[in-house]
Amino acid sequence: MRTAILFTMCAGMFLVQLDVTVVNVALPTLGSELNANVPQLQWVVVGYSVVLAALLLAGGALGDVVGHRGVVLTGLAVFGAASAACGLAQSAGWLVAARAVQGAGAALLLPGTMAVITGTFPGRTERARAWGIWxxxxxxxxxxxxxxxxxxxxxxxxxxxxWLNVPIVAAAAVATRRLVPPDVRKRGRVDVPGAATAALALGSGVYAVIAKTPWVGLLAVAAAVAFVVVERRSAAPMLPLPLLRSRQTAGANLVSAAMNFVGLGSVLVFTLYLQDVLGADPIAAAAAMLPMFVPMVLLGPVSGRLTARFGPRPQIVAGLLLGVAAMLNLLRIGPGTGYWTLLPTLFVLSVGMGLLTAAVVTAAVADAPDERAGIAGGVNNAARQAGGALGVAVFGAVAGEPAARGSFVHGLHLLGLISAGLWFAAAVLAVVTVHGRVRGKRLEPTG
Structure with missing residues (x-):
């Protein structure tokens, strides 16, 4: 029974992660059918990730208050209904709105599945194995x-x-209701003002970049300030600010945001480049993107073992410097160059992110007290999602419309320089803030 619960929760988490990337290769096609421009296509991607990032911590807190089983079921229902609405969309605005609702469902699912697995496997060894499968x-x-x-x-x-999500969600919901017992509710309340100000800050910040509207950027700054004020005064803050007093925790979260800023932003523009500039069909473009994902997956466990042995800093710095080299390779791309010029960027960037991910999560939670390790992991996950949403916004705005090949390629050159500079700065930050070793901590994955 516990194995069945584990794989049911894995199905939910798989969908959350799948919908971060599955839509990218469809962007040129749906853009053509829905008559959507690049800014609208950006919102198809970030509408999901902005809401996921903004509500992620609130989703975990809600599970603590009302029970994680109920939150997982609600998340599955919301995610499934929103997926169906996405598949029925008749306009770009409809699709963006449905994607935002999908993000809300994902924000309930991600922390909820983690909590159910934690409660199902109480022993340290069996829990570690379950986390490995997850x-x-x-x-x-x-x-x-x-x-x-x-x-x-x-x-x-x-x-x-x-539409593919709908039957999987339905099966996962039935299995969750039958297999997962109701959990004990805790006293407390959800930080609604914190969630609202976080969503406003992130959403308006992304909108300001995509729409190139400075006044909305000022709203984002004001909302971010309001979020800090709210969290300082809240009795049950969504983001406990004392966690960020650790230099390592703050530095690791900034590095995480920079990592996804470049990683997810690159997925958007590389997909557009492959299909709209090089003329690849969707399957060929998807196959061409595999070098950006496969090394990352294979190196994840290796990075975890290296981090356990040598500490997180060497892997973080090495991964970031590889990313610098990868993004500088974009300067070699021209309107007439082919896939083989882009390939080194895809592969080396993936290797860099493969080294980074486990190490940066470890660094983010290592200084947190044991009773707050889960919250620290959630904060790091939110930082990664927020960085990814901003990355999609910035990369799409800088690259522009791929139909204008010359300016699009020039945008890729500029993005290569921006990304290399950002990751080099992140490497310096990691050297200054991240400890060489992590001692006395047993850490769990955070998604």
Whole structure:
């Protein structure tokens, strides 16, 4: 029974991770059918990740208050209904709104599945094995997303990319209701003002970048200040600010945000480049993107073992410097160059992120007290999602419309320089803030 619960929770988490990447390869096709421009396509991606990042911590807190089983069921229902709405979308605005609701469902699912697994496997050894399976299945969503999306788009259109979720969600909901026992509710309340100000800050910040509207950027700054004030005064804050007093925790979260800023932003522009500039069909474009995902998946466990032996700093610095080299390679791309010029960027960036991910999560939670390790992991996950949403916004805004090949390639050159500079600064930050060793901590994956 416990094995069945584990794989049911893995199915939920797989969908959350899958929908981060599966839609990218469908963007040119749905853009053509829905008459959507690049800013609207950016919102198809970030509408999901902005809401997921903004509500992630609130989703975990809600589970503590009302019970994680109920939150998982609610998350599955919301995610499934929103997926169906995505598949029925008749306009870009409809699709973006449905993607945002999907993100809300994902924000309930991600922490909820983690909590159910934690309660199902109380022993340290068995829990570690369960986390290993959970992390492995979740990681498979990275290469599966573009490949599955490419096959579906080319053979059946873009709508089945979303409809595919519905039967999986229905089966997971039935299994959750039958297998997972109700958990004990805790006293407390959800930090609604914190969640609202976080969502406003992140959403308006992304909108300001995509729409190139400075006044909305000021709203984002004001909302961010309001979020800090709210969290300082809250009796049950969504983000306990004392966690960030640790130099390592703060530094690791900034590095995490920078990692996904470049990683997810690159997925968007590389997909557009492959299909709209090089003329690849969806399946060919998906296969061409695999070098950006497969090394990352394979190196995840290796990075975990290296981090346990040498501490997180060497892997973080090495991964970031590899990323610097990868993004500088974009300067070699021209309107007439082919896939083989882009390939070193895809592969080396993936190797860098493979080294980074486990190490940066370890660094983010290592200084947290044991009773707050889960919250620290959630904060790091939120930082990664927020960085990814901003990355998609910035990368799309800088690259512009791929139909204008010359300016799009120039945008890729500029993005290569921006990304290399950002990751080099992150490497310096890691040297200054992250400890050489992590002692006395047993850490669990955070998604």
């Amino acid at each position: 992390a492995g299945i979740s990681a498979l969503a990275l290469p599966a997303g573009p490949l599955l999306g490419g096959i579906l788009v080319q053979t059946a259109g873009w709508r089945p990319v979303f």
